[in-house]
Amino acid sequence: MEALTHAPVLARFGHAISDPTRARVLLALAEAPGYPSDLAESLEVSRQSMSNHLTCLRGCGLVVAVPDGRRTRYELADARLGHALRDLIGVVLAVDPASCAPDGTCVA
Numbered sequence: 001m002e003a004l005t006h007a008p009v010l011a012r013f014g015h016a017i018s019d020p021t022r023a024r025v026l027l028a029l030a031e032a033p034g035y036p037s038d039l040a041e042s043l044e045v046s047r048q049s050m051s052n053h054l055t056c057l058r059g060c061g062l063v064v065a066v067p068d069g070r071r072t073r074y075e076l077a078d079a080r081l082g083h084a085l086r087d088l089i090g091v092v093l094a095v096d097p098a099s100c101a102p103d104g105t106c107v108a
Contacts, residue, residue: 012060013084018104021045022053027089029063030082033075 017023024043028034034042040050054074057063062081066073076082101107 013062013081016057016060016062017085017088019053021049022057025050025053025057026062026076026081026085029074029076030085033066033073035068035071035073039074 017026021043025039028039028042036050036054037047039054040047043050045053054063054065057074058065062077063074064077066075099107
């Protein structure tokens with residue numbers, strides 16, 4: 001494992017939340033730890049898709065897998081991520097549609 005700080009942490013966080021499903025997974029885990037099958041059902045994605053997203057989030061160091069008997073529970077790697085997510089969803093942006101597409105990509 002490699003410990004990251006500052007800009008690399010922001011880059012990984014940005015990559016993770018750039019995908020709507022991963023963003024929704026992080027928001028769900030900010031509320032409470034969860035099991036992959038439960039997360040897949042509540043977010044209405046396939047179990048395979050959920051597995052792929054959780055693998056990505058683990059690789060980015062944003063979530064951890066905690067053995068729980070025969071199951072694995074996922075939770076945020078650091079409680080401060082939950083605070084950061086809640087702060088971010090409270091932000092209101094003034095967006096220029098000529099410069100920024102609905103998916104957030106820059107068009108100019």
